[in-house]
Amino acid sequence: TRFHATDDEEVKDISNHFPENPVSLAPSFSETVPARRVALKKESGTLAVLFIGRIHPIKNLDFLLKALPEVNGTIQLTIVGVLEQPSYWNDCQEIINSFPSTIRTNYIGEIPHDQLSAIINDHHILALPTQGENFGHAIFEALSEGKPVLISDQTPWRNLRPQNAGWDLDLHQPQLFSQ
Numbered sequence: 001t002r003f004h005a006t007d008d009e010e011v012k013d014i015s016n017h018f019p020e021n022p023v024s025l026a027p028s029f030s031e032t033v034p035a036r037r038v039a040l041k042k043e044s045g046t047l048a049v050l051f052i053g054r055i056h057p058i059k060n061l062d063f064l065l066k067a068l069p070e071v072n073g074t075i076q077l078t079i080v081g082v083l084e085q086p087s088y089w090n091d092c093q094e095i096i097n098s099f100p101s102t103i104r105t106n107y108i109g110e111i112p113h114d115q116l117s118a119i120i121n122d123h124h125i126l127a128l129p130t131q132g133e134n135f136g137h138a139i140f141e142a143l144s145e146g147k148p149v150l151i152s153d154q155t156p157w158r159n160l161r162p163q164n165a166g167w168d169l170d171l172h173q174p175q176l177f178s179q
Contacts, residue, residue: 006134007156042124045073050123050147052116052138053130055092056084060129060152063174065095067129068103070178075103080119082110120145125166129177130154150177 003023005011014023040048049068053059061079068075083089096105111119120126126142126149133139133155142149143157149166151157160166169176 009156010134040121040124046075047071047073047125048076048078048123050078050080050120050126050142051128052080052126052142053128054081054084055079055089057088058131060131060171062088062092062095063129063171064127064177065092067174067177069099070175073102077103077105078119078123079105079107080109080111080116116141117145120147123147125150127177128152129169129171131171133157 001018001021003014003018003021005014005023005025008025011023011025014021051059051061051064053061055061059081064077068077099105108119120142124147126138126147128136128138128149129152130136131152131154136151136155136157139149139151139155139157143165148164149157149160151160151166151168152171153168154171155168158168160168167176
């Protein structure tokens with residue numbers, strides 16, 4: 001049996017569990033995204049946030065929702081992704097229903113890939129506090145569009161702040177996501 005891994009961490013994990021089996025490294029690649037980098041007007045006190053991911057606990061949407069009320073200002077959150085766990089989505093909706101009027105949400109579900117660029121460009125930032133990614137296609141696509149990302153430190157996208165590309169934050173410090 002030969003295993004396929006998408007990053008060095010996966011190679012290490014597989015090798016630890018199956019030391020006798022060969023492991024091939026073949027990173028995930030997204031298709032080329034046209035570089036449009038449309039500048040969205042940003043007014044002080046407002047923020048258009050985009051979440052792209054499956055509606056599943058691993059993507060940690062509820063974590064993001066709990067962080068939003070601590071943010072001063074008006075927030076528009078758009079949620080894009082297939083609904084995988086209806087009970088988890090019900091929990092998320094309970095949080096959404098408790099939001100003050102300064103936070104508006106829009107769940108648009110799954111969309112065709114060719115519409116993704118336009119949606120990314122209609123937002124100031126991508127927020128994905130995921131509990132784990134081996135690549136993070138949504139992160140790649142947002143960065144390709146010149147959008148900063150607010151993500152967890154559980155992805156291969158690291159040290160974003162010095163590159164002015166966003167923030168990769170520790171999930172054990174939820175206050176950082178609100179800041």
